[in-house]
Structures are given as structure tokens and as C-alpha cells.
Amino acid sequence: MEADASEPKPRAPLQGLSAPALGQAEQIALGVSAVWLLLVLAFWLFMPAGDGSLSSVILTLVGVALPLVLIWVAALAARTARAMRAEAQELRATIEAMRATLASRPAAPAELEKKLDEVAKTAETAIATFTSHRDRSATVPSADRKAALVAPKPTAPEEAQPALALGTPSEALADPVSVSDFVRAMNFPDNAEDKEGFRALRRALEDRTMAKLIRAAQDVLNLLAQDGIYMDDLAPEHARPELWRRFAQGERGREVAAVGGVRDRSSLALTAGRLRTDTIFRDAAHHFLRQFDRTFTDFERNASDQEVIGLADTRTARAFMLLGRAAGIFG
Structure with a gap:
């Protein structure tokens, strides 16, 4: 069967997700990360050396890495939110197009x-x-x-009319x-x-x-x-x-x-x-x-x-x- 020419053409799914590789959130995260690493480097150059123990090294690494992790978690969360907003806008546009089609051509x-x-x-x-x-x-009848x-009662002429041998309609047998x-x-x-x-x-x-x-x-x-x-x-x-x-x-x-x-x-x-x-x-x-x-x-x-x-x-x-x-x- 040939497709109806009046049917609306399908929209490309989720066009709004084609965002740039580095958005504003990622650029800010890169800048903040660079500033943080410069501060850490300055701290190591101008502050006196520690005792060199294992616990001191671990605390130092955690102190350096944890802010970077938090910065990029926030950046990824912002990127995900941006993608979801783009998807929502695409879905909203699709729904509006469907509504316009139904309003101009009511379905049977x-x-x-x-x-x-x-x-x-x-x-x-x-x-x-x-x-x-x-x-x-759906199968066990409820209490109510x-x-x-x-159901309307049949009129007198319908009651007197003999039934035709055409079978019983399905809705007459349904509860x-x-x-x-x-x-x-x-x-x-x-x-x-x-x-x-x-x-x-x-x-x-x-x-x-x-x-x-x-x-x-x-x-x-x-x-x-x-x-x-x-x-x-x-x-x-x-x-x-x-x-x-x-x-x-x-x-x-x-x-x-x-x-x-x-x-x-x-x-x-x-x-x-x-x-x-x-x-x-x-x-x-x-x-x-x-x-x-x-x-x-x-x-x-x-x-x-x-x-x-x-x-x-x-x-x-x-x-x-x-x-x-x-x-x-x-x-």
C-alpha cells in the first residue's frame, strides 16, 4: 500500500542532541582546572617540603585530585542537563506538529x-x-x-419481529x-x-x-x-x-x-x-x-x-x- 502523501514526514529524532564537543560548561571546567593546577604548583614551589611520609603523600594527592573530580562532575552534570533540555525541546516540537496535523485533518x-x-x-x-x-x-469479575x-428496552414492533438467523453480535454476548x-x-x-x-x-x-x-x-x-x-x-x-x-x-x-x-x-x-x-x-x-x-x-x-x-x-x-x-x- 502506498503511503498517503498528506501524512507528515517523520522528524529526525533528537536533533537537539547534536551539541558541540566542548560547551560552555566544559570550557569553564577547563579554565577552573587550569587555575587550580597553577595554584597547586605554586604551593609546591614556595611552601616548605613535608615530612615525606606515606600518609602525607596520600593526603596531598587527595587534596589535589578531589577538587578536579568535583569540577568535572559538575561539568558533566551540566552537559547532561543541556542534552536533556535539547531532547525536551525536540519532543515538544514533535508533539506540536502532531497536534497541528490532527487539528487540520481530524482522524477517523x-x-x-x-x-x-x-x-x-x-x-x-x-x-x-x-x-x-x-x-x-481483566479475567476475574470484580465485586461491583x-x-x-x-440498556434500552426493545419496542413492541421489535419484540414481535422474528429473529433473523444471522448469528448473535459479539457486543450482545459481552458483559x-x-x-x-x-x-x-x-x-x-x-x-x-x-x-x-x-x-x-x-x-x-x-x-x-x-x-x-x-x-x-x-x-x-x-x-x-x-x-x-x-x-x-x-x-x-x-x-x-x-x-x-x-x-x-x-x-x-x-x-x-x-x-x-x-x-x-x-x-x-x-x-x-x-x-x-x-x-x-x-x-x-x-x-x-x-x-x-x-x-x-x-x-x-x-x-x-x-x-x-x-x-x-x-x-x-x-x-x-x-x-x-x-x-x-x-x-
């Missing part, structure tokens, strides 16, 4: 899911290097297997996603080592309704990150569970305005401005708000108050609060 849902699977497999491989036991959490979303897995998936994995987060995310992606919300949330989180808005930096005011339930049941206005608990002025101003000027961002935000509203309505019917609070504290819910308040849906 199948491509996004494939990328998530690849990241999950990479994380599991890294974790397997340090562990030798099986992941029993309550379904996160209530429903539990509340704990759904809430964990809505928060997304914390890092590449978050094994439970990736497991819950894969389970949620098997459900069509949850998968739509996850992809919509991923889109808006990536777009918000372009403006330096990250959900971990927000500190929303927590609304009572009954207010979330009233919102899920269709109530709007000032009575349930506390649901939009994000009140960070700079983040709200940036988000509101981008909603007015960026059509791609506005479409992605409205799509995400609709998906969250529909999914949360189903989730609320089967969730306890504590589970509602847990969902409200996820990164996905914080994005909903931020975008909802910037869009004016909380009155």
Missing part, C-alpha cells in the same frame, strides 16, 4: 481507536517487563459488576461495562503505566455509546490542550448529586447552574473566544456536549450518589463543565 474514529490500542499495547509491554504475574483484574448504562470501569475510562489513563486505566478504556470502547463519548472527549481535550488548558489544572466546585440528577432529567436554568462548577476565568475566556472564532472547535465542542448529555442521562438512572460524584470528578466531566459554561448552557 477507526484510526483513533487503533492509536489507542497501540498505546495500550505499548504500556502493557513496558509493565510486563517489571512484573511476572497475570492481570487477573453493576452496569454503568441501562456490560461496570460503573467503576466507566468512571475510570471517563478519566482517561494518567500515564503509560496506568494499567487499570487502559484496561477500563478498552472495555468502554467495546460499548458503542461509551465509545462515541470517549472519542468526542478525546477530540476536545486535545483541542483545549492547544490553548494550554488542561483538566488537571482546573479545580471545579462540586455540585450536589441531586443537582446532577435534576440536570440529567432535563432541568435547566439557575437552579442547576452549580453543575457547571468550573469558574476559572482565563480558561473560560479562552474557551468562549475559540467557540466564537474556530468552527472546528465549535463543532467538536457541541458534539461532545450532546454525547455527554445523552450518556449521563442513561448513567444517572443506574448510579448511586457516590458514583455520580465520582463521574463528576473525571477529566471528561470537567471538560463538560468548562465547555458547557463557556457555551452558556448553565444559564
